[in-house]
Amino acid sequence: MQPKALPGFRDFYPADLALRAHIFRTWRTVATRYGFEEYDGPPLEPLELYTAKSGEEIAGQLYSFTDKGGREVALRPEMTPTLARMVAARANGLRKPIRWFSIPQLFRYERQQRGRLREHFQLNCDLIGEPGPLGDAEIIALAVDALRALGLGSADFRVRLSDRRLLNRLLELLGLRGDQVGLAHQALDKIGRGESAGRQQALLDAGAPAHAIESLDSFRQLRNLSEVEARFPQAAQATAPLRATVTALDAMGLGGFVDLDLTIVRGLAYYTGTVFELFDAKAELRAICGGGRYDNLLQALGGVDLPALGFGMGDVVLAELLRDRGLIPGEASSIDVFLAGITEDDLPHVLALTHELRDAGLRAEYALSSQAVGKQLKLADSRRARLAIVIGPDDRARGEVMVKDLAGKAQSSIARDAVLGHVAGMVAGFTTEAQRTVPLW
């Protein structure tokens, strides 16, 4: 019986890893353009870091255990508590606003469901120390650009945007009491889904007026802030932050990606302002990204009072969308040049030139066991090399090597002294920048 990976954990064979690398590289490139710097923390943290302030949903799914030293620990289910701990430890020394990103692998333990993973990777971007609405625009723009850079456009995905400050003002105007707000959030979150009726009933049972619940149901028809203000003139002041954010996104040219959606509340209790989720435009998949402003969380988690906002964008749903849109990069060849020797005596020359090519940054291979030239060139094909260099006694006597273009089938003799520059030039000529990019993930 062959051993297997644990249920819910993925193996990344080279083709799988190439896709992951493509996504990570794009995320890193875009985050860097926004001046964000990468950080990381331990995948294993003290359990109490999560039980203290995370939402109930996360606490119930913790991949937690007792270690050999009797310590209660957990594989990280989210990055924000680690971020809060790290920022708190050096709060005074860090320039504000802090622009940090990370690509952690996150874990959860829940009853195993069909196809449900227990780990995924997530781009986390957080902006700390900036209370104003331009910070919100900056974070949302970064999330949008992370998808645009992967080739997705406004017909492929949408940002659904809301603001808890505005929402809570509207709930107040509908006559809901403070203790009914949580239930109202839950009812909004479930609008259009099976559990909707139950949530509305719960709100009714808690004493909310029937007309308010009807109004809630109509929130999804409000598609922009002007419509909100037309219906709730008294909420005009509460729309100001979100309006400033949307105006900034318009100025950046990204307004076309954003829809107001008051049914977006986000499950986590700690959001205090803007909340948003990114979905595929057909709304067939789960959310690609979710985030918002959590101005009180760093205080609660790390004891340092700084406004903050951020988002998490997972790799799994995103990869599904890229596949659906035909945006997965084709398999790249693993080498540029394959070197072959005609006789045993050519081997040292093959080795020397191979190493020169590698030192010059080219990807080069040769046959590790002695075999006929024809078989060596078949190996070159199976590695999808574009060029082959054949070294034989006659060419060597003339101070030359043979360079073959395995795609075009052309070949020419090149002086041994000139072959490095010649081959580097050929490789640069027929490789696009994307193909040349080392898989740095």
Added chain:
Amino acid sequence: MQPKALPGFRDFYPADLALRAHIFRTWRTVATRYGFEEYDGPPLEPLELYTAKSGEEIAGQLYSFTDKGGREVALRPEMTPTLARMVAARANGLRKPIRWFSIPQLFRYERQQRGRLREHFQLNCDLIGEPGPLGDAEIIALAVDALRALGLGSADFRVRLSDRRLLNRLLELLGLRGDQVGLAHQALDKIGRGESAGRQQALLDAGAPAHAIESLDSFRQLRNLSEVEARFPQAAQATAPLRATVTALDAMGLGGFVDLDLTIVRGLAYYTGTVFELFDAKAELRAICGGGRYDNLLQALGGVDLPALGFGMGDVVLAELLRDRGLIPGEASSIDVFLAGITEDDLPHVLALTHELRDAGLRAEYALSSQAVGKQLKLADSRRARLAIVIGPDDRARGEVMVKDLAGKAQSSIARDAVLGHVAGMVAGFTTEAQRTVPLW
């Protein structure tokens, strides 16, 4: 009380992550030049994957626990069992030789010692399906080049090379029996260290002749294969594989990095041929890298009979050596261009140009809160921006913006339509390639 990371786990603040990224990027670049493709597996695996065949040392230090479903699991202490599992699952479909690398984070749980970590990252390179000595040369050359590419030379580090096939032949010639070979390995491993006498006594107690133990002690004087053959003429045949490997390394121009060292045995029981370790040349630090040939391990672990060899190179000792040699890259600036607006009305123009610059691949920022131009330019300095762009009503009326070189203090008015190309050219001009490299780790 502020929360802390678990003992033995590292936080990576941006400066720490930048060094890690520098090492990972170099590792990936070099592995790719050798035609190696990246893979990854789960950080958590079934416990039995490690208890079956790993060396005792690893089994005793497993970071293992029982999960909520009653499964015995462990955080991976090494990558080879995962590799064996993955290769076995697709053995027939994979082209041989398989050239794979990975950069896993690995974990161990041992009694906490001063400064001793419970996690580290490790470059793992493995070559599977090739039994001959050129495969050994290829793997050793890759390990050498991974350090050369970081700026280290043959005066900074050395490869200590041995071969279990040769060593066991020498032990046989010294008159040691098969059941004494393991003890002889341990005695060799401890030569020159405190535990040496005890190991030699154990060998004596097991019935080994005293002259053999004396000979063992002199093995460290044998510095090349010719000396071995001069002293043990009957071992000439057993030196052949290692000689072929060393000859190939010479042909690649890497012979100057390699020393024969028969005291290198490697702790793990599964090595079957070549074994090697890379050390700093002053021998002040622990090993940077260790590896060798393990032709029977894939059969034992994954049930697929393929010869294989590989190495693991950790990030911790390597970073110490880089620091010692002054090879840590300087802190790079986090942005290229900072944009400032003179009046509130300039903000939409700042946002639009910022986003254009980002879309063109430049790293750009602006002040997220409204403040005087002087304060905005101070923020630009604190972010170590090289360029600033100032947008004001008068310049806008003329269709221009002001571009300031913050290092040279020169400034000039540039047509708004031409600013993108102008700034991109300036950034390309004063940034070295290393600085321009996005921190893709």
